[in-house]
Amino acid sequence: MARTIGSHSDITGPRVREAALTLFARHGYAAVSMRQIAAEVGVQAGALYNYTPDKQSLLADLLAAHMDELLVAHTAETPKNSAPTDALEHFTRFHIRFNAARADAVFISYMELRNLSAENFGRIEALRRVYEGRLEAILRAGVASGAFDIPDPKITALALIAMLTGVNTWFREAGRLSLAEIEEIYWGMVRKTVAV
Amino acid sequence: MARTIGSHSDITGPRVREAALTLFARHGYAAVSMRQIAAEVGVQAGALYNYTPDKQSLLADLLAAHMDELLVAHTAETPKNSAPTDALEHFTRFHIRFNAARADAVFISYMELRNLSAENFGRIEALRRVYEGRLEAILRAGVASGAFDIPDPKITALALIAMLTGVNTWFREAGRLSLAEIEEIYWGMVRKTVAV
DNA sequence: GTCTATAGAGAGATAGAC
DNA sequence: GTCTATCTCTCTATAGAC
Structure with missing residues (x-):
């Protein structure tokens, strides 16, 4: 997935929740890694922590x-x-x-x-x-x-x-x-x- | 949990399945480690592989x-x-x-x-x-x-x-x-x- | 059959550059 | 806001001693 540099909080936030929802449902919460969620969204894992503690x-x-x-x-x-x-x-x-x-x-x-x-x-x-x-x-x-x-x-x-x-x-x-x-x-x- | 040295396959086998069942139900398969199951049974993690591949x-x-x-x-x-x-x-x-x-x-x-x-x-x-x-x-x-x-x-x-x-x-x-x-x-x- | 020890992979979360 | 890099921890599974 392509990505650009800059500010995307209004787009990325919902996309993170969407990806987490889909992946948690498919594989289970414990079986899904933050890296998997990040990959689905198209960012690196560290970036997720801008949207969830x-x-x-x-x-x-x-x-x-x-x-x-x-x-x-x-x-x-x-x-x-x-x-x-x-x-x-x-x-x-x-x-x-x-x-x-x-x-x-x-x-x-x-x-x-x-x-x-x-x-x-x-x-x-x-x-x-x-x-x-x-x-x-x-x-x-x-x-x-x-x-x-x-x-x-x-x-x-x-x-x-x-x-x-x-x-x-x-x-x-x-x-x-x-x-x-x-x-x-x-x-x-x-x-x-x-x-x- | 106390344990003894020696052969226990007829006892340990059912206990492994019992512990796994309880722990999987309580925390979920992916969230339970082989070490947790072993601890519940009272053996070390490696010993579990005598009972399941x-x-x-x-x-x-x-x-x-x-x-x-x-x-x-x-x-x-x-x-x-x-x-x-x-x-x-x-x-x-x-x-x-x-x-x-x-x-x-x-x-x-x-x-x-x-x-x-x-x-x-x-x-x-x-x-x-x-x-x-x-x-x-x-x-x-x-x-x-x-x-x-x-x-x-x-x-x-x-x-x-x-x-x-x-x-x-x-x-x-x-x-x-x-x-x-x-x-x-x-x-x-x-x-x-x-x-x- | 169980132990100790460990290989090898991957996890969550954080730091600092940009 | 995102990246790269990394710390620290834990995981599954295996090897070899007893």
Whole structure:
């Protein structure tokens, strides 16, 4: 990769995070060296330290940014005051669509938590619990209104999220099913799971 | 850890695999050194090479052994000629119970596939597909008999396995729910998911 | 079968020139 | 802001003594 002398902080910064995300997802955090990331970006390893204090912070920032984006997008796209069934359908479709568009970030969000410091781990986990809490709230509202029959809303929330996130392990753009078809199938399963 | 001079191949071998399993699950394959494994066992790093040709084979053997155990146990414990609903209930309970008892092995089976050579990866994946195929066959039999209503048995098989395996991410022996209660809740969800 | 010692490669991070 | 050079450490794997 060609490079020029001079100032590139506005370009190089995002490229570093992008390269780290891709490489961490493909080979794992511990297996990727700073030199590999630098090579992908087209700089020398030392230059990376203009953008991150160390390797661990690079990972933590990627995970935190992903969780932030998830919560912000979910808030922005969620209609207010929906009936529980509508809210659950929206959550289902949002989750599949959002995660399918960010396969690498979702992957490292599950795989690389153990490589975070205790403090960073706590921060990321708290954000994840907020997201899980939103689904749980939808389920509880549906139970309260009589729309859903669920013995344990917390467990059901975790079970549904695991089921939906599982799409990422096999979904391929060129596969047998389109994302729209997958949304339909999964919404059908979610709907029946909570049905009275 | 104390150690003695002499021959211990029958003891040390299993201890090496045990230590590797625990450490790989806790810190990740790439982050664990042969020295750490040796220290856990109570030998020097060089001695490990009496039990594995290299680090990669150690991982591959752990994953292959886990998948073999899974298929053997599932075959042994599965009643013959069950009605689809009974077979599905058995699969659900078996999966939860088997995986809860082997959290470390399940974890690395999902997390460390990318650290396998292409050949080892193909071998492990084939075993996994056999297991998924058994659930899919149950679902298809239920559709054929009219017991289940499922738009896409392959996708439903993957979705249910993801849901069931998700238990491992939060289940703790000392937690709010016993494994028996969890089995009940999940069987309730599975039953409704496939219901006519 | 395990030890000690080490070869050889590669890691993360820093210093100083430009 | 990036480079080159390097410090210091750790890694996998092997050799040879016991």
